[in-house]
Amino acid sequence: MIKVYGQVASRAFRVLWALEEIGLEYELVDAGPQSDTVRAVSGLGKIPALEVDGAILTDSVAIMTFLADRHGALTFEAGTVERGRQDGFTERVNDEFDALLWMAARHGRILPKAHRVPEVIPSLKWEFGRNMERLAAEFEGPYLMGETMTIADILLGHCIGWATLAEFPIESEKMQAYGKALRSRDAYKAVRAKA
Incomplete structure (x- = not known):
């Protein structure tokens, strides 16, 4: 049985979404970063971690690539x-x-206060918005690779959701509709239901 160590409200969401899209059975071990549970399987203490075939894999994109x-x-x-x-x-x-x-998350709430530079956050939001507009200009849809959904869509879909919560700009109606379409997928909803 595949085990995912992490929490729904984290980058583990991407891995869970990929597992749901593929239709694989898995167990979610609800554990936060740097928790004893996570550190017992991964010295980095970061989430997500995936246990499969007696091995531990880390990094959400690497895990999604492996699964795909x-x-x-x-x-x-x-x-x-x-x-x-x-x-x-x-x-x-x-x-x-x-x-x-x-x-932005690190400088807004994660780093110790003495090491945060919240003044950088508006610059990060500006750059994010500029990057989204450039991607929107190229985007033909319905997915990044045309008719085929890939892990790149899961990654971007997760980032769009994160951006919405963090009040990052997504002004393109095309990209807003793309994000909404991804959130309407059954696999996405199945993961959200675990929160």
């Missing part, structure tokens, strides 16, 4: 041009959206 490759779902085949494009979108979302959201 193993089960031939939510991905294009390795070595194809389509997979290269998909990987490009995945890295772009990580760099241009996830990294900005994480930096």
